[in-house]
Amino acid sequence: MPSDLDTLLDMGFDKERAELAVKKSGGLQGALQWLEDNQDTPLDEIKAADAAKKAEEDEDEDETKAQIAALESGGEARSLICNDCGKRFRNQDLASYHASKTDHTDFSESTEEIAPLTEEEKKAKLEELRQRLVAKKAAQSVQDKEEHKRNEKIRQKATKETQDLKEELARKEQIKEAARKRQEKLEDVEAKKRIKAKIEADKAERRRKAEEAKAAREGRAVEAAVPVAAPAAAPRPKANHSEARLRLQTDSGNIMKTLPADTTLFELAQQLQSETGKEVTSFTTTFPRHTFQGSVDMSKTLKEAGLVPSSVLIVK
Helix, strand or coil, rough: CCCHHHHHHHCCCCCCHHHHHCCCCCCCCHHHHHHHHHHCCCCHHHHHHHHHHHHHHHHHHHHHHHHHHHHHHCCCCCCEEECCCCCCCHHHHHHHHHHHHHHCCCEEEEECCCCCCHHHHHHHHHHHHHHHHHHHHHHHHHHHHHHHHHHHHHHHHHHHHHHHHHHHHHHHHHHHHHHHHHHHHHHHHHHHHHHHHHHHHHHHHHHHHHHHHHHHHHHHCCCCCCCCCCCCEEEEECCCEEEEEEEEEEEEEEEEEEEEEEEEEEHEEEEHHHHHCCCEEEECCCCEEEEHHHHHHHHCEEECCEEEEEEEECCC
């Protein structure tokens, strides 16, 4: 079975945008919805937004780690000032971190000394920062688990919907194929009728010419044959049966059923299978003997199969 990404590519979506949709949604249905919601948003803009969000999260965590490193280093307290923005820093580590995030490069030592933290304050600050990191990781873990569950549900639902869609398409194709074959048979019957009529006309023409030749040899005139039209038979009223009474001969005994005329043989087979627990592969009429089997025959209705108004079927 093709993956969700392969399915999206077969549908004509751009590969990079399709990969991003599957990653964000976790399934085919969610990916299609995401693609529809973001179809007017440029791909560069989507990537930039994702990068900015990740950078903001990383920045918060990096800053916390930088503060922990500064407190654990136990170095001598120094006061530095950023001449670009005026922000003061207690030590070189914090100033370096600020420079890496802002691209500020103009720093100088400040005459105002920032009082160093006491040992108690340092321990309290370290504990606070470590707890902040632990809480952030725990929250991220819970979020990841919830997202995984949500994506798994989306994937399962999308897989079922895709399978149902494929089965429905296959069933419609079988019905169309059966209708096409029935039409071909009708056209063959009409063609044979035209050929037979042409043969009869040729025979009549040859008889007429033979009569004319015989009359010429005998020196008599040929009487023109006046075709006598046979009286048109009164049209027989066509019965409009809406139900079929069936006697079904199974291995376990006879079953009587009365069904709508538009019930298909496939539907009849499904009913019998649910009642007897045995798979039905064919139906055979007793007289004239004819076997219905395969997808083409099974797609016929009881009326199309000539089983209306009543019939006896051998079930196999």
